[in-house]
Amino acid sequence: MSRLKHRAPAGSSDALRLESVSRVYGTGAGAVRALDDVSLTLAPGTFTAVMGPSGSGKSTLLQCAAGLDRPTSGRVFVDGGEMAAGSEARLTRFRRERIGFVFQHFNLLPMLTVLQNVTLPLRLAGKRIDRARCRAVLERVGLGDRLDHLPSQLSGGQQQRVAIARALVTEPRVVFADEPTGALDTRSARDVLGLLQEAVRSYGQAVVMVTHDPVAASYADSVLFLADGQLVGMMERPGAEAIAERMTHLGDEVARRRVTAGA
Numbered sequence: 693m694s695r696l697k698h699r700a701p702a703g704s705s706d707a708l709r710l711e712s713v714s715r716v717y718g719t720g721a722g723a724v725r726a727l728d729d730v731s732l733t734l735a736p737g738t739f740t741a742v743m744g745p746s747g748s749g750k751s752t753l754l755q756c757a758a759g760l761d762r763p764t765s766g767r768v769f770v771d772g773g774e775m776a777a778g779s780e781a782r783l784t785r786f787r788r789e790r791i792g793f794v795f796q797h798f799n800l801l802p803m804l805t806v807l808q809n810v811t812l813p814l815r816l817a818g819k820r821i822d823r824a825r826c827r828a829v830l831e832r833v834g835l836g837d838r839l840d841h842l843p844s845q846l847s848g849g850q851q852q853r854v855a856i857a858r859a860l861v862t863e864p865r866v867v868f869a870d871e872p873t874g875a876l877d878t879r880s881a882r883d884v885l886g887l888l889q890e891a892v893r894s895y896g897q898a899v900v901m902v903t904h905d906p907v908a909a910s911y912a913d914s915v916l917f918l919a920d921g922q923l924v925g926m927m928e929r930p931g932a933e934a935i936a937e938r939m940t941h942l943g944d945e946v947a948r949r950r951v952t953a954g955a
């Protein structure tokens with residue numbers, strides 16, 4: 693069983709808690725255990741990177757933790773509330789109130805302007821559209837002068853900053869990002885990482901980011917390592933070189949585990 697805990701200040705509620713979460717895709721001989729009994733606790737105001745080989749379950753972990761997919765077993769808590777069991781509508785409402793998500797390929801709606809993309813989560817949640825606040829969030833990501841542009845009129849880095857503004861506008865307790873810098877050049881990647889850091893430092897949000905890039909991971913306060921669906925390690929405030937080194941050995945560790953497990 694994998695158990696890792698980030699220390700939270702006494703009395704504060706956890707931003708995210710996973711209790712023995714597993715996700716199995718398919719059934720019978722073809723079943724894939726993408727997540728295998730993962731437990732973890734993240735405090736508010738922490739920036740966590742998730743790394744691991746391709747197919748190790750990183751995206752599955754994020755999807756289950758963000759309520760975009762349902763675990764086969766185990767429980768997920770966000771900001772002290774359990775991820776709603778039951779109807780799809782309840783789960784959707786829970787997600788809209790507590791969670792922001794940033795994707796590798798931005799996932800902006802092409803027919804909507806920058807401002808409309810950012811106000812959309814408020815619209816969907818039936819909340820009052822505070823245009824001044826939406827503008828302020830777009831100022832924060834450096835796009836205050838692009839409100840009426842369409843996504844196709846922006847660079848990749850700018851589109852990802854719109855996506856970050858969209859994720860932050862509802863003031864979620866936890867922001868998940870799956871390879872948010874994967875499609876960006878170095879400079880744009882740095883901007884995006886800086887914005888995620890700011891969400892943590894200035895706004896106390898918890899950010900969980902999947903990345904393959906040790907430099908991107910080094911922006912986080914801690915790095916979790918996944919292999920074969922299990923949490924196999926953690927580093928606190930590591931540098932990029934130490935992370936890269938650990939990733940190299942992770943391959944050996946996985947091979948050893950498989951031999952030991954007789955796979």
Ligand SMILES: Nc1ncnc2c1ncn2[C@@H]1O[C@H](COP(=O)(O)OP(=O)(O)OP(=O)(O)O)[C@@H](O)[C@H]1O
Pocket residue numbers: 717718724725726744745746747748749750751752753
């Ligand atoms: N919808 C699905 N149906 C069946 N198997 C799936 C599904 N989604 C993921 N898997 C399997 O679950 C395992 C974990 O996949 P996941 O996408 O979480 O990996 P990942 O660590 O994000 O990989 P990558 O770095 O390539 O994005 C893989 O073996 C994958 O093939």
Ligand SMILES: [Mg+2]
Pocket residue numbers: 750751752
């Ligand atoms: Mg993935």
